[in-house]
Amino acid sequence: MTGALQGRSALITGASMGLGLAIARAYVEAGANVLVCARDGGPLDEALGELAGLAKEGQIVAAETGDVADPADAERFVAASLRRFSQLHVLVNNAGVYGPKGTIDEVEWEAWAEAIRVNLLGSVLMARAVLPHFKARRYGKIVQLSGGGATAPLPRISAYAASKAGVVRFAETLAEEVRGFGIDVNSMAPGALNTRLLDEVLAAGPEKVGPEFYERALRQDAEGGTPLARGAGLAVFLGSPLSDGITGKLISAVWDPWETLGSHLADLQSSDVYTLRRIAPKDRGLDW
Numbered sequence: 336m337t338g339a340l341q342g343r344s345a346l347i348t349g350a351s352m353g354l355g356l357a358i359a360r361a362y363v364e365a366g367a368n369v370l371v372c373a374r375d376g377g378p379l380d381e382a383l384g385e386l387a388g389l390a391k392e393g394q395i396v397a398a399e400t401g402d403v404a405d406p407a408d409a410e411r412f413v414a415a416s417l418r419r420f421s422q423l424h425v426l427v428n429n430a431g432v433y434g435p436k437g438t439i440d441e442v443e444w445e446a447w448a449e450a451i452r453v454n455l456l457g458s459v460l461m462a463r464a465v466l467p468h469f470k471a472r473r474y475g476k477i478v479q480l481s482g483g484g485a486t487a488p489l490p491r492i493s494a495y496a497a498s499k500a501g502v503v504r505f506a507e508t509l510a511e512e513v514r515g516f517g518i519d520v521n522s523m524a525p526g527a528l529n530t531r532l533l534d535e536v537l538a539a540g541p542e543k544v545g546p547e548f549y550e551r552a553l554r555q556d557a558e559g560g561t562p563l564a565r566g567a568g569l570a571v572f573l574g575s576p577l578s579d580g581i582t583g584k585l586i587s588a589v590w591d592p593w594e595t596l597g598s599h600l601a602d603l604q605s606s607d608v609y610t611l612r613r614i615a616p617k618d619r620g621l622d623w
Contacts, residue, residue: 341366344420349430353530361567403457425574434494454498510583525566
């Protein structure tokens with residue numbers, strides 16, 4: 336992926352730590368100008384310093400503090416990107432939270448709703464803010480961060496699961512809305528990562544997240560989880576010309592052969608491969 340983003344500019348949300356910072360690093364190393372944003376200014380300043388140290392002569396790295404789920408901040412992030420770069424090629428919607436842990440009748444409602452606000456509404460607001468520019472240029476890339484909750488139930492972490500399923504369906508829907516504008520919209524599943532979200536699960540304990548999920552988290556913590564570089568590499572691919580024409584898909588960094596998807600473009604464009612769909616009885620060998 337060396338040089339895959341040369342001459343491109345990207346806006347990356349939730350990029351002060353974890354996967355977001357790993358994606359920002361990979362974007363800078365691939366040649367992109369990058370504006371990173373997050374709510375907490377302290378870690379964001381540290382991230383900016385690290386990214387600036389990776390940038391080559393002529394590359395621009397900048398940061399803005401704010402909340403993706405605030406309409407004014409979302410507009411401000413895009414405006415700041417255009418002010419610094421003059422044009423924007425990629426939006427990576429990475430900002431997200433796990434939300435409260437526990438059964439839906441026991442968790443604090445405000446915390447549950449806040450997870451929906453950040454994960455789902457925040458990504459929609461960022462897409463709304465960037466679309467006029469992408470449409471005017473008739474080109475753009477929107478990369479949405481999915482997660483395990485999008486494709487399987489996550490008991491006791493329902494806000495995260497519901498919001499991530501919503502993120503993927505929104506990406507599929509938006510991809511159809513912008514067909515003909517040269518805008519690709521995809522979701523990516525980065526794998527089981529050892530980030531602050533895992534730390535939250537371990538801190539919550541089996542009483543909150545359930546014994547089965549807690550034991551799985553313990554194993555993941557011990558084994559190291561999926562390398563952040565794998566998800567960052569997929570994010571680079573989805574922001575690069577190598578993925579042009581691939582849109583409306585949910586792609587796994589771990590399980591899918593994303594490096595070679597460009598050679599399967601016709602199949603991807605004419606099928607529902609890598610999408611969320613209802614399972615009918617006949618799909619499972621049942622005759623009723």
